[in-house]
Amino acid sequence: MKKINVSSRKWALLFMLGLACNNPQQEAKPIAAAEDSAGKTENHIMIPAGGCYAGQSGRDSFFLKAEVFPNVVTGKLTYRFHEKDKNEGTIEGVLKGDTLIADYTFVSEGKTSMRQVAFLLKDSIAIEGHGAMEEKDGKLLFSNRDSIHFNEGIQLHKVPCGE
Template structure:
């Protein structure tokens, strides 16, 4: 009986310690100080009858959050939020949006924007969907030369 008590006690102490470590990691991930907005940048892209408005909030932890509104001539207005980060001079974000008046369905697409001078260029990349998640294919290059949308810096409202 004594031989069973000591191993059980040891396992329970290790289990409780690992739970405390998980709590500390969660607290660090939800640090409100890291979510503080450091600066704001606004951009607009116009191509033929299409207008795209992009508002970026640069957070203290280096992440990017913001809003993107796509008014294209051929489809309903897409309004949504972006979240991501810069890797080098390229901003990789996930665009979560609703399409037009259908507020019941939410869509999520990855976007890549190259920062060149005071412009952000929306790249064309190969998308792949696996198990309901769409992402940019890593082995395929993203084209930033033959594009429709080049965002110019504008004054924020």
């Protein structure tokens, strides 16, 4: 087995991180673990893909931040309705092809609620999906995921993520 010196390993890790940061459309992938001369394996570093999206409809505005990992999508979702309480919360779900299905846990009017949301992610647009929903165990869930439609949903456009 070829011995890797510490400075070469650090340079390679920084190079891989630099490549990953310069490609925002990448899939989330772990960086390969390196083994040092003592035989210890370093931890994997997960670099999420994803992005931020914003949209407006009349005086209402919307914001989605999605971080895509290999097995889960997490992030934040905010609906700011004009002259109404905003809905602000977190998402956790899965990306199947170009469709995100997530549980949206949010606070509105001082009450915490959960409902499923769906977004079609294509090019630089996220389109919210709609469909029949039913309540199960205090959560609103899509009755049939195959019947979700995206033709009338709000459109969010990719924007730089600001913290």
